[in-house]
Amino acid sequence: MPDRAQPAVRLTVRTPRYALLHYSGAKIEGWPATGQILVEKFAFGWQAIDINIIGALTVCSVRAHQISQQDFSRLRGALDATRHDCPSGADSDQSDFGSAADVSAVRALMVGKPEIVPFVRVVENYAYAAWFGAGSGENFYKKTAGVWKMFAGGGGAYQSSELHKQYGVPLSIAKALLRR
Numbered sequence: 001m002p003d004r005a006q007p008a009v010r011l012t013v014r015t016p017r018y019a020l021l022h023y024s025g026a027k028i029e030g031w032p033a034t035g036q037i038l039v040e041k042f043a044f045g046w047q048a049i050d051i052n053i054i055g056a057l058t059v060c061s062v063r064a065h066q067i068s069q070q071d072f073s074r075l076r077g078a079l080d081a082t083r084h085d086c087p088s089g090a091d092s093d094q095s096d097f098g099s100a101a102d103v104s105a106v107r108a109l110m111v112g113k114p115e116i117v118p119f120v121r122v123v124e125n126y127a128y129a130a131w132f133g134a135g136s137g138e139n140f141y142k143k144t145a146g147v148w149k150m151f152a153g154g155g156g157a158y159q160s161s162e163l164h165k166q167y168g169v170p171l172s173i174a175k176a177l178l179r180r
Contacts, residue, residue: 007023007025012036015070015071019038034055036051042108043101062079066094066095127148139153
C-alpha cells in the first residue's frame with residue numbers, strides 16, 4: 001500500500017528576520033525526510049537559507065549564517081546542540097555579503113528555482129549565489145544600468161579563473177566572490 005502520509009509544516013520559532021520551520025512526512029529527492037528549515041525575511045518575502053533532512057539544524061550550521069546574537073538566542077533552543085558537524089573552510093561562512101538591496105535583488109531572481117539559497121555575495125557589480133535542492137550549484141550575476149542579470153550558472157562549482165577567462169569577471173572580484 002502506498003504511503004499516504006500528508007506532509008506537514010509548523011512554525012517552531014520566529015524572530016522579525018528569521019524563522020525555524022519543522023516539517024515531517026516530506027520526500028526530498030525521493031527520500032522520506034523530517035527536519036528543519038531556516039528561512040530569512042527579505043524585501044520580497046521569506047526565502048529558505050538552510051535545511052536539515054534528518055532532524056533539527058545544528059547550532060554550528062545556523063551560526064555559519066552570521067545571524068545576530070539577538071536572533072540566534074531566540075532560535076537556539078530549537079537547534080541540535082549535541083551534533084558538531086560544523087561547516088569548515090569556505091563553507092564556514094554561509095552569510096550574505098554586500099548591500100542589503102543588492103543581496104535582496106539577486107535573491108528575488110532565484111525565487112521559485114532552487115529550494116535553498118544559503119548565501120549571496122555581492123562584490124561591486126557582480127554577484128554569486130549558491131543553491132541546493134535537487135542537486136546543487138552556483139549562479140553568477142552582473143548588474144548593468146541598475147539591473148541584475150544572470151550570466152553563468154548551473155550545477156557544480158566554478159573556479160575564479162574560469163569566471164575571469166570565459167566571462168570577463170576581473171580576477172580579484174572572482175576570487176572575492178568565491179573565497180577560494
